[in-house]
Amino acid sequence: MDSHFDNKVIWITGASSGIGKALAIDLSKLNCKVYITARSEEKLNEIVTQCAKDNVTALPGDLTDKQTNIKICEEIMKESGHMDIAILNAGTCEYVDIDNFNSDLFERLTKVNFISMVYGIEACLPLLYKSRHAQLIGMSSTAAYLGLPRSEAYGATKAAIRNMFGALRVSLSGKGISTSVICPGFVETELTDQNDFDMPALITAQKASEYILDGISKKKQEIHFPRKFSLTLKLIGSLPNPLLTWILRKTVVRT
Ligand SMILES: NC(=O)c1ccc[n+]([C@@H]2O[C@H](COP(=O)([O-])OP(=O)(O)OC[C@H]3O[C@@H](n4cnc5c(N)ncnc54)[C@H](OP(=O)(O)O)[C@@H]3O)[C@@H](O)[C@H]2O)c1
Numbered sequence: 001m002d003s004h005f006d007n008k009v010i011w012i013t014g015a016s017s018g019i020g021k022a023l024a025i026d027l028s029k030l031n032c033k034v035y036i037t038a039r040s041e042e043k044l045n046e047i048v049t050q051c052a053k054d055n056v057t058a059l060p061g062d063l064t065d066k067q068t069n070i071k072i073c074e075e076i077m078k079e080s081g082h083m084d085i086a087i088l089n090a091g092t093c094e095y096v097d098i099d100n101f102n103s104d105l106f107e108r109l110t111k112v113n114f115i116s117m118v119y120g121i122e123a124c125l126p127l128l129y130k131s132r133h134a135q136l137i138g139m140s141s142t143a144a145y146l147g148l149p150r151s152e153a154y155g156a157t158k159a160a161i162r163n164m165f166g167a168l169r170v171s172l173s174g175k176g177i178s179t180s181v182i183c184p185g186f187v188e189t190e191l192t193d194q195n196d197f198d199m200p201a202l203i204t205a206q207k208a209s210e211y212i213l214d215g216i217s218k219k220k221q222e223i224h225f226p227r228k229f230s231l232t233l234k235l236i237g238s239l240p241n242p243l244l245t246w247i248l249r250k251t252v253v254r255t
Contacts, residue, residue: 023044145237
């Protein structure tokens, strides 16, 4: 698996904490060049100093800004001349309060989770085209598999990403770029620390990184884990709507 990443130039977004940070630290141990992005320059620099080898570069920035994505990719181009793997992972989560339905929340999440990724793809595609082994990876979620109460906004952004990658998989396949979409279940990170409910099948960010790197090395089109949980959600999501609604009302909705 490790040799898959040999001499690769890799960009990871959302690398200052959680899953992105675990990926950055794991990849830094291999023979590859890693660029890491997030808003927090301080956290990124700390990760760079934690890494044993001198192969990680912090390129901080707010990815909701289109020009920032372009500038970061220009930096990578200047230093490395191309990009082999883009792992577009940055994202956030907020839950909808159905009694205070608020479009601002939808706008915020769409901008951070979806539009930022679109900016990232636009900025890195020219660099990926210069690679002979290009891989474009997008972070979705198992929340994309079905509409979950309170997740009307978060789930919608993740479903948009999964749908977009379904199309990109076909459009880019003839152009030498393979794609993967990642759909994790619950992972213990700053993002899920805010959750006030039991999270079934919760795994560590370290374990998530292992699943993801294994999936990337096998060029899996969809990397979903932990499998028992992700397959169960997929199955529930395919149930007829009346049955699905009944199950979710019984198990998820609090009155
Ligand atoms: N944890 C889970 O259970 C779970 C499950 C399914 C999918 N995911 C997805 O996995 C990804 C990583 O989440 P995580 O759980 O590792 O959460 P996290 O620890 O909160 O990490 C989120 C990362 O995104 C960065 N980020 C947020 N807004 C940004 C912006 N505007 N510009 C640049 N970077 C930004 C954050 O850095 P700064 O704050 O420094 O910018 C941070 O590095 C997200 O897309 C999330 O939706 C997580």
